[in-house]
Amino acid sequence: MKNLILLFTCIFALGNGYSQSVNAYLDKAESFFSTYVKDGKVDYKEIKNDSSELDELLTLAADIRVDKENANEFQAFWINGYNILVIKSIVENYPLKSPVDVKGFFDVKKHKFGGENVTLDEVENKLLRGNFPDEPRFHFVLVCAGLGCPPIINEAYRPTKLDEQLERQTKLAINDPMFIRVNKNKVKVSQIFEWYNDDFTSGQTLVDFINEFRSEELPENTKVSYYPYDWTLNEVK
DSSP states (O other): OHHHHHHHHHHHHHHHHHHHHHHHHHHHHHHHHHHHEETTEEOHHHHHHOOHHHHHHHHHHTTOOOOTTSHHHHHHHHHHHHHHHHHHHHHHHOSOSOGGGSTTTTTTOOEEETTEEEOHHHIIIIIITTTOTTOGGGGGTOOOSBTTSOOOOSSOOOGGGHHHHHHHHHHHHHTOTTTEEEETTEEEEOTHHHHTHHHHOTTSOHHHHHHHHOSSOOOTTOEEEEOOOOOSBOBOO
């Protein structure tokens, strides 16, 4: 009986320690984003001058493991993780004009994060899109450091309000006249919608998807084309 009690005590302690680690990571991420993100852009120069807060965050998150069965926690952890690792990679190569100036930025460079050694593409396409193929709103919260991306927010994504945050950022992007460019029945949209078309058009048209989130719907006869993606660095000037 004593051994059984000891076993349950150990399990509880491990679980409690795990929760504390995730919460500490989210709190640190919140502090980091609120300090260095301004009006949807990142102060890379300031982080480069003093990377201690970023380094602490990366150390904290390196060995935390999250379970995909806890979908909101898993998604929040890795959405924040993607955005943090993008910033890390920019800072390592700063100054630069664009993330695509760095060879292998998204698909070669490995990062130790969440108990994994992963590229940015693997975080996006394997851990997030791969595990949750019915969640197209990821595309409006994963920020690749280019101005063509939806803007990064100055807060952490949290499991307890993740759906609200995903919904808010998707609506902000799709109602932004620079992101969805409407000229009567002709509309130019981000190449995100071209590259990941299948994510938005399962059982519906792209216009149907866009209209789910717009305050003023596009007409049914809308002709859609794509404007070039802007890879210019999303840097605070």
